[in-house]
Amino acid sequence: MRVTLKDIAEKSGYSITTVSRALGGFDDVNEGTRKRIVTIADDMGYQPNLIARQLRDRRTNTIGIIAPMNIESAEDDFFNILIKGIAHTASLHRYDLLISAQLPSHDEMDAYRRIAGGNRVDGLIVARTYRDDPRIAYLSSNNIPFVVSGRSAPGETSDFHYIDVDSQTGLRLAVEHFVDYGHQHIGLILPPAHLAFTAYRLKGYQDGLDGAGLPFREEYVTYGDLHRESGQQQAEALIQAHPELTAIIACNDLMALGAMRGVRNCGLRVGEDIAICGFDDIPAAQHVTPTLTTIYQPIFEIGEGLTTRLLNVISQEAPIEKGILLDPQLVIRESSGKKRV
Amino acid sequence: MRVTLKDIAEKSGYSITTVSRALGGFDDVNEGTRKRIVTIADDMGYQPNLIARQLRDRRTNTIGIIAPMNIESAEDDFFNILIKGIAHTASLHRYDLLISAQLPSHDEMDAYRRIAGGNRVDGLIVARTYRDDPRIAYLSSNNIPFVVSGRSAPGETSDFHYIDVDSQTGLRLAVEHFVDYGHQHIGLILPPAHLAFTAYRLKGYQDGLDGAGLPFREEYVTYGDLHRESGQQQAEALIQAHPELTAIIACNDLMALGAMRGVRNCGLRVGEDIAICGFDDIPAAQHVTPTLTTIYQPIFEIGEGLTTRLLNVISQEAPIEKGILLDPQLVIRESSGKKRV
DNA sequence: TTGTATGCGTTATCAA
DNA sequence: TTGATAACGCATACAA
Numbered sequence: 001m002r003v004t005l006k007d008i009a010e011k012s013g014y015s016i017t018t019v020s021r022a023l024g025g026f027d028d029v030n031e032g033t034r035k036r037i038v039t040i041a042d043d044m045g046y047q048p049n050l051i052a053r054q055l056r057d058r059r060t061n062t063i064g065i066i067a068p069m070n071i072e073s074a075e076d077d078f079f080n081i082l083i084k085g086i087a088h089t090a091s092l093h094r095y096d097l098l099i100s101a102q103l104p105s106h107d108e109m110d111a112y113r114r115i116a117g118g119n120r121v122d123g124l125i126v127a128r129t130y131r132d133d134p135r136i137a138y139l140s141s142n143n144i145p146f147v148v149s150g151r152s153a154p155g156e157t158s159d160f161h162y163i164d165v166d167s168q169t170g171l172r173l174a175v176e177h178f179v180d181y182g183h184q185h186i187g188l189i190l191p192p193a194h195l196a197f198t199a200y201r202l203k204g205y206q207d208g209l210d211g212a213g214l215p216f217r218e219e220y221v222t223y224g225d226l227h228r229e230s231g232q233q234q235a236e237a238l239i240q241a242h243p244e245l246t247a248i249i250a251c252n253d254l255m256a257l258g259a260m261r262g263v264r265n266c267g268l269r270v271g272e273d274i275a276i277c278g279f280d281d282i283p284a285a286q287h288v289t290p291t292l293t294t295i296y297q298p299i300f301e302i303g304e305g306l307t308t309r310l311l312n313v314i315s316q317e318a319p320i321e322k323g324i325l326l327d328p329q330l331v332i333r334e335s336s337g338k339k340r341v
Numbered sequence: 342m343r344v345t346l347k348d349i350a351e352k353s354g355y356s357i358t359t360v361s362r363a364l365g366g367f368d369d370v371n372e373g374t375r376k377r378i379v380t381i382a383d384d385m386g387y388q389p390n391l392i393a394r395q396l397r398d399r400r401t402n403t404i405g406i407i408a409p410m411n412i413e414s415a416e417d418d419f420f421n422i423l424i425k426g427i428a429h430t431a432s433l434h435r436y437d438l439l440i441s442a443q444l445p446s447h448d449e450m451d452a453y454r455r456i457a458g459g460n461r462v463d464g465l466i467v468a469r470t471y472r473d474d475p476r477i478a479y480l481s482s483n484n485i486p487f488v489v490s491g492r493s494a495p496g497e498t499s500d501f502h503y504i505d506v507d508s509q510t511g512l513r514l515a516v517e518h519f520v521d522y523g524h525q526h527i528g529l530i531l532p533p534a535h536l537a538f539t540a541y542r543l544k545g546y547q548d549g550l551d552g553a554g555l556p557f558r559e560e561y562v563t564y565g566d567l568h569r570e571s572g573q574q575q576a577e578a579l580i581q582a583h584p585e586l587t588a589i590i591a592c593n594d595l596m597a598l599g600a601m602r603g604v605r606n607c608g609l610r611v612g613e614d615i616a617i618c619g620f621d622d623i624p625a626a627q628h629v630t631p632t633l634t635t636i637y638q639p640i641f642e643i644g645e646g647l648t649t650r651l652l653n654v655i656s657q658e659a660p661i662e663k664g665i666l667l668d669p670q671l672v673i674r675e676s677s678g679k680k681r682v
Numbered sequence: 683t684t685g686t687a688t689g690c691g692t693t694a695t696c697a698a
Numbered sequence: 699t700t701g702a703t704a705a706c707g708c709a710t711a712c713a714a
Binding site: 045047048049050051052054055060062069071073074075077081083084085087088091092096097098099100101102103106113114115117118119120142257261283287288289300 | 343386388389390391392393395396401403410411412414415416418421422424425426428429431432433437438439440441442443444447454455456458459460461483598602624625628629630641
């Protein structure tokens with residue numbers, strides 16, 4: 001059986017209280033008894049029951065994240081790296097990370113109610129905001145500490161702590177870059193419409209076209225699901241329907257990688273026939289052939305920042321400014337091809 | 342404040358016990374009162390305090406894993422995918438996953454004592470066994486449920502539940518494949534020596550050479566740290582020191598990907614001048630150019646299997662046969678180049 | 683059908 | 699310097 005304070009108390013002849021305080025290092029316990037108790041505790045291999053402590057303290061030293069964890073998401077390096085940043089930083093502050101896998105078949109809000117409402121964590125990190133996000137509404141109205149990767153959709157208020165990249169500007173930069181390289185017909189593969197950042201990226205795309213005096217054509221815009229496969233499918237569909245396209249921007253690197261394959265499947269060359277740009281700058285972007293032009297965002301550091309921010313919120317020392325909007329950075333690589341004259 | 346059974350009891354006029362049983366769906370409570378209580382609970386937004394429940398039930402419905410989670414490990418798709426498999430399967434059984442990041446600066450055993458000894462989880466998954474693994478010794482001697490990805494080093498007993506791939510055979514297959522393709526001088530990049538599977542892979546390499554009547558040359562064998570960088574460095578070092586090498590086997594795909602770059606840095610072509618083989622078959626293996634020959638192991642499924650196994654152990658229904666040894670599978674791709682005559 | 687009492691393991695308050 | 703007691707929130711054995 002597991003060793004408890006009671007066991008040590010019995011063995012040592014002291015009360016549970018004294019044992020607790022001796023082990024807790026309080027100075028109101030006699031040095032001799034402290035030593036005796038500590039020795040016995042070590043001998044018995046005592047480990048405090050963290051659950052009991054959590055109940056008593058009403059705090060878990062754990063932060064939570066509810067995330068897609070199926071096999072399709074295995075390649076989703078944005079999430080993989082974000083989680084590493086979170087877990088790493090949490091660990092530095094002696095916090096653990098509770099991960100609840102979000103199965104497509106399960107109601108996501110149930111998970112939030114269970115984990116957050118059930119006191120399993122001191123706070124949560126919400127990733128990939130939705131338009132009119134019910135998770136945020138729930139956490140806000142229940143005063144559960146949380147921080148968000150991403151902000152609300154345009155037009156909604158973002159009255160919570162978040163870190164986001166200004167992806168509207170990011171997309172504009174990508175379009176400007178392609179225009180500068182001589183492209184007139186630029187396709188766009190968006191994330192699912194219910195995600196908040198999708199609207200920003202679409203706006204950035206339009207901004208870029210506007211600035212260049214190019215027309216916005218709805219038929220050049222398509223939606224993927226952020227995974228590799230859909231990038232390929234959408235790219236192939238775009239190319240087949242609109243042979244005049246010479247460039248495609250995919251709204252995350254994974255879809256961009258898929259798009260590269262789609263380009264090849266159409267018998268075209270990436271960079272030379274069709275330029276490709278992604279978003280995120282996951283490691284694969286610089287290792288793929290040809291290397292992938294993309295919008296960089298510091299994913300690991302965002303995970304770090306979200307975590308320190310969340311710990312601040314938990315300990316009620318949250319800074320006044322709630323949102324942090326990072327500048328995106330265009331990283332030009334081989335998939336841009338050469339400037340056309 | 343947070344709603345408890347007590348609050349509902351007061352509001353409804355029933356006792357805590359009755360409330361508890363009404364909400365628990367027991368049939369020894371009057372249908373009318375049940376309805377009344379449920380309504381009030383819903384109105385008040387009641388969520389059971391899971392921590393209290395865990396303390397009371399002495400069970401957490403959580404499994405744990407202690408894993409490296411720094412930025413260097415971000416690309417470590419073996420772990421990324423394994424964790425997805427674990428979290429996914431856990432979720433299917435209504436279990437959550439507690440991740441504790443293992444910082445290089447922290448004592449790993451402390452984490453095990455804290456998490457496992459501290460009752461935070463019902464069981465643990467141990468990944469990447471060490472030679473003479475203290476984690477396994479600790480968990481075994483404390484009767485804490487656990488399962489292991491990987492088995493003990495050769496010569497040690499593996500008296501615990503594990504799933505492993507027969508990587509000795511895997512390496513032998515890789516060598517035989519390269520020999521068949523006409524290679525006589527095959528370099529090897531091993532994982533760190535303290536990992537248990539390193540010895541198996543080295544033995545498989547030797548088996549392959551023996552079977553082909555080729556001499557084992559210690560100078561063809563080098564050690565990496567499983568990351569991309571070290572694959573590159575070790576490959577470059579091997580090639581420079583031994584220009585007669587025409588093939589290199591790296592013991593995981595990430596190092597193999599690094600090795601591919603190393604080959605190029607030496608002015609050579611992957612596949613044509615130097616054949617490369619990896620181990621794991623992470624997604625990148627089939628997406629890199631040229632595609633990577635490797636030893637396949639079903640990582641996600643291993644995560645699934647480990648988890649169901651662990652849940653069996655936790656509920657005391659563990660099968661008799663403790664270990665599962667999977668057959669490795671050689672996947673030949675472009676990095677093998679063409680058969681030489 | 684409902685309520686009382688007890689315990690899970692810990693820590694803090696207060697009295698001795 | 700030490701110990702008895704209570705509380706965290708829940709669920710059960712047992713009594714009514």
